[in-house]
């Protein structure tokens with residue numbers, strides 16, 4: 001009997017530990033941080049102390065190597081309470097740490113990973129540009145070699161964790177030349193925060209994840225050592241695709257955890273709120289709504305955990321991570337909408353966490369590849385004619 005739906009004791013203990021942390025330390029401050037658009041160094045450090053940034057990193061660099069499923073359970077539990085802190089964790093791990101861990105050389109890993117894994121510092125992944133969003137290969141930022149240095153010019157937008165006081169390094173995708181077939185040669189280069197002519201500016205006014213950090217980056221003849229190249233020259237596009245495969249699992253976890261949190265709020269309110277002399281959850285239309293929400297969440301969980309199982313067993317998981325990201329984010333979308341509906345007018349007030357869930361879910365339809373892009377990825381995997389563009 002190879003099929004086993006039981007989580008291990010280790011997974012259950014991790015879930016309990018992260019749930020306690022999120023309920024005791026994040027929940028009391030989440031709304032205030034959201035109101036003030038304030039990034040929390042304290043909570044980031046705490047997530048580091050609890051080992052949450054190192055769940056997929058080997059002990060050599062300070063991690064626990066517990067695997068994708070553990071990381072996804074931790075992210076899910078944080079997102080159940082607050083999307084902003086989950087975003088800091090998910091982007092910190094999947095977009096910040098992963099490329100350095102998987103493609104960096106020993107020197108780069110020893111230099112950057114220990115502090116990233118303990119949450120003392122953050123790394124970011126600079127892919128998106130003003131004119132290169134879904135079409136990530138349309139990167140305009142350039143890097144050329146001048147002696148033993150890369151000279152970088154260009155800009156990036158919407159980069160998570162890139163402009164806080166503890167942001168230490170950005171993995172920047174740049175055009176470094178032309179490939180043999182005439183296409184752009186893309187490479188990733190490590191650019192430490194604080195490098196002259198590298199400006200990282202926080203962006204304000206977000207509807208979603210207001211307590212997470214999002215930055216605009218500018219490079220104007222910014223020089224970094226030649227040895228800051230990540231992996232081999234010309235491998236940037238491939239590195240980006242692999243990084244996003246893992247990242248989609250964590251966006252899936254944010255959708256799943258957020259949906260679970262919104263559902264629990266709705267269930268509690270359905271018991272407490274009475275109209276026409278009865279709890280509103282006892283009206284059949286609302287009971288069915290809650291049953292549908294619960295069922296959809298369970299479907300999303302099965303798909304996401306299967307994708308994690310594939311990743312942990314070193315099997316291909318690109319298609320499954322795209323499917324899990326799509327289903328989990330669209331589940332959150334529907335569940336948060338129902339949860340607000342069940343709260344009536346109170347659901348529109350900041351006093352109730354469903355208001356934050358309703359806003360935060362929207363990012364998941366857009367970040368790390370929009371829902372349309374996930375459908376393109378899935379369509380290509382299943383062999384539709386053409387490129388599904």
Ligand SMILES: Cc1cc2nc3c(=O)[nH]c(=O)nc-3n(C[C@H](O)[C@H](O)[C@H](O)COP(=O)(O)OP(=O)(O)OC[C@H]3O[C@@H](n4cnc5c(N)ncnc54)[C@H](O)[C@@H]3O)c2cc1C
Nearest residue numbers: 125126127128133134158159160214366367368369370372
């Ligand atoms: C809060 C936040 C954090 C982010 N963090 C990061 C980060 O850390 N690093 C990073 O590099 N990026 C980050 N991003 C950027 C994010 O990945 C992009 O916003 C996303 O990929 C979409 O790109 P775009 O916004 O340019 O939209 P566009 O690509 O302009 O898309 C606009 C619309 O057109 C649709 N569309 C585009 N092409 C097609 C097509 N071929 N077929 C059908 N529909 C299509 C899209 O689905 C979308 O609905 C972040 C964004 C936000 C808002």
